Amino acid sequence: MAFSKYTRRNKIRLRIRKALVGTAERPRLSVYRSNKEIYAQIIDDTTGKTITAASSRDKGFSSEENKAEIAKLVGKAIAEKAKEAGVEAVAFDRGGYLYHGRVKQLAEGAREGGLKF
Template sequence: MQMSKLNVRKLKKLRELVLDMNKKYMRIKRSTKIRSNITKQSKPRLSIFKSNKNIYAQLLESNGSKVIVSASSNEKDNKLDNNNIESAKLIGKTIASRALDAGIKEVVFDRSGYIYHGKVKALAESARENGLVF
């Protein structure tokens, strides 16, 4: 029995949807595992989030109830493209300087389930170079 082209397209879309959902599920699973270890420590948490267009970084209290400082690539100060490695380095520098101004030097890095590569790595190394310890 031969399948029509329409059914083949539907199956391909369904397969892509399942793979995308699995990718999101695995990131959330990694994130919860990492966060369970981080919350045991009493240091502030440097949490990041990547969207398709922007990169966000927040420094949260150890219990996660209050944002101390934040930086993102969609702020008016950032003149670079919103979602590239250079922008991530600038966000790391900005979050480090704001944290030092707030009197925070030691933090715990929460990569939110993202692989430590590319933009995540650039943001973390830039924050370390500019004075944050983690």
């Protein structure tokens, strides 16, 4: 029996999260991608708190650019906010999505913004 797309992604997500834990020194950069938007959070799993977040729904992102370009800008925005919060290095949690397309663009934007993976 084939799994649905949602079930398959969830299984992959849980497998990734089993090995990936965000600490205070190296929090987790979590990515969620919907059909229209992309969201990123930096999370400290030891306290269960979100340190900072950015998304394509924030002000300053025009809908005239394509979704991959917007994802790169979100990556740069999350890196900027992380620097302000004192975060230098993160563990990248792709959330069960393939490291391709918008997820990859977000990661590259965060690296260009100065985050270390």
